[in-house]
Amino acid sequence: MRISVVTFPGSNCDYDTYRVCKSRGNQTKLIWHKDSDLEKPDLVILPGGFSYGDYLRCGALARFSPIVQEVIAFAQKGGLLVGICNGFQILTECGLLPGTLMMNANLHFICQHQYIRVETEASPFTQGIGKGKVMDIPIAHKEGNYYIDPEGLKQLIANDQILFRYCDKQGNINIESNPNGSLDNIAGICNKQRNILGMMPHPERSATETVPTKDGRWIFAAIENALE
Ligand SMILES: NC(=O)CC[C@H](N)C(=O)O
Numbered sequence: 001m002r003i004s005v006v007t008f009p010g011s012n013c014d015y016d017t018y019r020v021c022k023s024r025g026n027q028t029k030l031i032w033h034k035d036s037d038l039e040k041p042d043l044v045i046l047p048g049g050f051s052y053g054d055y056l057r058c059g060a061l062a063r064f065s066p067i068v069q070e071v072i073a074f075a076q077k078g079g080l081l082v083g084i085c086n087g088f089q090i091l092t093e094c095g096l097l098p099g100t101l102m103m104n105a106n107l108h109f110i111c112q113h114q115y116i117r118v119e120t121e122a123s124p125f126t127q128g129i130g131k132g133k134v135m136d137i138p139i140a141h142k143e144g145n146y147y148i149d150p151e152g153l154k155q156l157i158a159n160d161q162i163l164f165r166y167c168d169k170q171g172n173i174n175i176e177s178n179p180n181g182s183l184d185n186i187a188g189i190c191n192k193q194r195n196i197l198g199m200m201p202h203p204e205r206s207a208t209e210t211v212p213t214k215d216g217r218w219i220f221a222a223i224e225n226a227l228e
Pocket residue numbers: 047048049050051054058084085086087109140141142143144
């Protein structure tokens with residue numbers, strides 16, 4: 001499949017994401033944020049990093065980059081769009097995903113291995129992985145504390161939009177297995193139409209032979225199968 005990975009000034013996971021996508025046999029391109037052409041992708045990824053230095057609020061300035069209009073148009077036509085970490089923050093800033101990502105509860109940047117649980121298979125990003133599957137996928141962020149108002153949370157649950165929750169090795173979801181204070185241990189969600197994924201953990205950092213955990217590959221494989 002054809003994948004476009006967008007680079008913003010300050011992105012630092014763009015090349016990792018590019019490399020993983022390419023190594024899996026996908027035709028992959030890096031697209032500069034000032035470009036206005038996504039080059040006909042099947043999947044667009046907004047990678048992690050510190051776009052515009054995280055000034056103001058993570059993702060708040062990146063949403064004004066020229067390419068973002070193309071990304072929105074692509075997603076509105078049903079194209080598959082994934083925002084990882086800073087990419088997730090940008091998607092909430094654009095209004096493509098509901099809720100917001102606040103400062104971590106402990107006010108620190110957290111970089112660690114993290115277990116997350118697949119909450120539903122009903123999405124192109126999780127199909128075939130298995131509901132309840134526990135995956136070790138690293139996190140690295142300071143503003144990953146997901147929040148949405150009570151009505152919004154009700155909608156997310158009712159529409160089965162919560163794809164991943166933070167958990168422990170056994171899959172238990174509780175305050176101890178919540179690294180950043182996220183409401184309801186939410187680690188990743190999709191939109192109502194189910195073509196946009198935002199997640200704080202980094203699947204691209206756990207998808208190659210050279211790293212100790214490879215669970216991110218489940219997510220790339222699910223998307224590839226969905227687009228086959
Ligand atoms: N790895 C990332 O994408 C980090 C996102 C953002 N800079 C934060 O610290 O929250």
